[in-house]
Amino acid sequence: MAVDNILEAIQVRKEFGGLIAVNDVDFVIPRGSIVSLIGPNGAGKTTFFNILTGVYTPTAGGVIFDGNAISGLPPHQVTALGMARTFQNIRLFHNMTALENVLVAMHSRIKGGVWRSIFRTPALKREEEGAHARGRELLEFSGLRGRDHAFAKNLAYGDQRRLEVARALATGPSLLLLDEPTAGMNPEETANFTAFVAKLRAEHDITVLLIEHDMRVVMGISDRVTVLDYGEKIAEGLPKEIQHDERVIEAYLGTAATA
């Protein structure tokens, strides 16, 4: 066992009917690192993500996050423990403003309370003001200054991706899971985004798990890379090692040939 792992997945398995989407995968994320999960389309990456975040309950195996067994917990409890995610296909609250999106994500960090909200107690007012201030701060940090009151769906595509990250950060995570965050971005936006993720780790002390197809991003910022294919872990190691791993090359060429 490594010294300090923020997340450990032990023999995680997920079956959908007869299909084995994730096949007994062991996986660890050392605290403070950036780990990438790659693999051809349909390799089970997003399923694995969904198991980690509580959307799916694994058929077998378990996940330990920050010392808590989390498999079987609903997503909001996993989030409350400090794991946040973005979605591959942007799932913002489209008809809410950028600031409201971020405020929703603070749900498990602020007390609120229906009765206190109705009577708007001084303590609640302070809390709301604090949340709004922090929300604006996060938007600015994510490069969305001045867009606080824009509806999420009216933001440019790149800004929507940023808002997804800002929203995830608002949950107060210690581990951030990014599902193909640079999908659909041009090279310049991708480079900016990569720098942004590096800044996240440096300034916010956040561990990052990344699903990514863009190999330049993966090889550029990852400390470790794990490769899934047909639900199985076929390789794991430093980016350099992965680039030369035969099974990985085979998996990717195989996909390329059929594409």
Added chain:
Amino acid sequence: MSDKASPQAPKAEGPRTSAVSSWRSSWSRFRREHQWTRWAIPLAVVVVAFSYPWWGLEGPLSFVFNDGLGIDNDTLFNMSIYVMLALGLNVVVGYAGLLDLGYVAFFALGAYTLGWFGSGLFSTRDIHFLDTNAARLPGIHLSFWVVVLLAGVVCAFAGVLIGWPTLRLRGDYLAIVTLGFGEIIPDIFRNGDDIAGHNLTNGVRGVTQLDRPGFGEALNGATGGILPVRYTSLELRPWYFTVLAMVLVTIFVNLRLRDSKMGRAWIAVREDEIAASAMGVPLMRTKLWAYGIGAIFGGFAGAVYGSFINGIFPVSFSFQISVIVLVMVIVGGMGNIWGVIAGAMLISWLNFRGLDKIGEWVNGAIPGSGNDIAIAKYKFGIFGALLVVMMLFRPEGLIPSARRKAEFAEGEGQATLYDVRN
């Protein structure tokens, strides 16, 4: 992913609304610059509403409102009750996006709570608490105000009980199950006259002789007769003021909750359940709160309505009511309190009086028709047509919220950004 519509494309503002929108923007600028409008406008509306008996029922404008539109005491009371119901349902449907087709269940339950705690239904009991009836009647007679609160509590409890299994369902499935509950609960009241030998609801005969609101001798004396000892069927203004006060409370709670953590969570759940739960919003809790709070207002309205009508019968709580309240919310503008109020006033007026009046006008305008053209007979046809017309030309409602307007401005194309497979 199937995002056909390029999200980068700049959103073109339609030129057709330019006149209205410029008027709107200058109005909203005026409101921003003059803070006093924040309290002055609501205050003015409240004063106008409370003084209606003096300028609309009688007095200068009575020929328009009382005679012309037919908004008399009864209609006024019914309209206010439906405003309250619509505001309650707005929390469930407008905010949290839970399609509830059985809202009448809570209206009925509120009324029956009055039957249990404010009538002679349990005539073998002799329980009284701040009872304002003239004589000491047999049965359970708690103070009307206590009963109203109890109705809220009972309905909240029932809302959670019904919501617990059903709110796990989504969309159409939820609608069907709530529809079922809306039918089951009046049926329980219909058959509740012999539950293990106990008569809990008096069956189809219903509960009559219900307690009326009142403040008792002491408060009556202390206020110099302003607060009546007990309400009567002859003096109807206190009833109106009471419901209006309750409507104000409902509006207040609606507004406060809309701008709270819970209100944001409701909208987030309506927008995207999976994303909401991934952002830390507990789905069941959040939906149950919406359902429970909606139920509370339904219960309040039911108790006051039962007392006003002075009779509670299972047949009074039909599916129609669920539908009409839902139509009010949709026509007015889901999620926007002012729209919902406008929708409720319009539809309830049409329902109780307006169609009769329109029929009179039509008959008057066509010589020799006598009273042959009974517009009110075609009530549901007219409501149906109204709904279809609304959905075609103004699906966002009469007075939509900014959010709702944005939702419809894009058309359905944007919806494909969601990946349902997840």
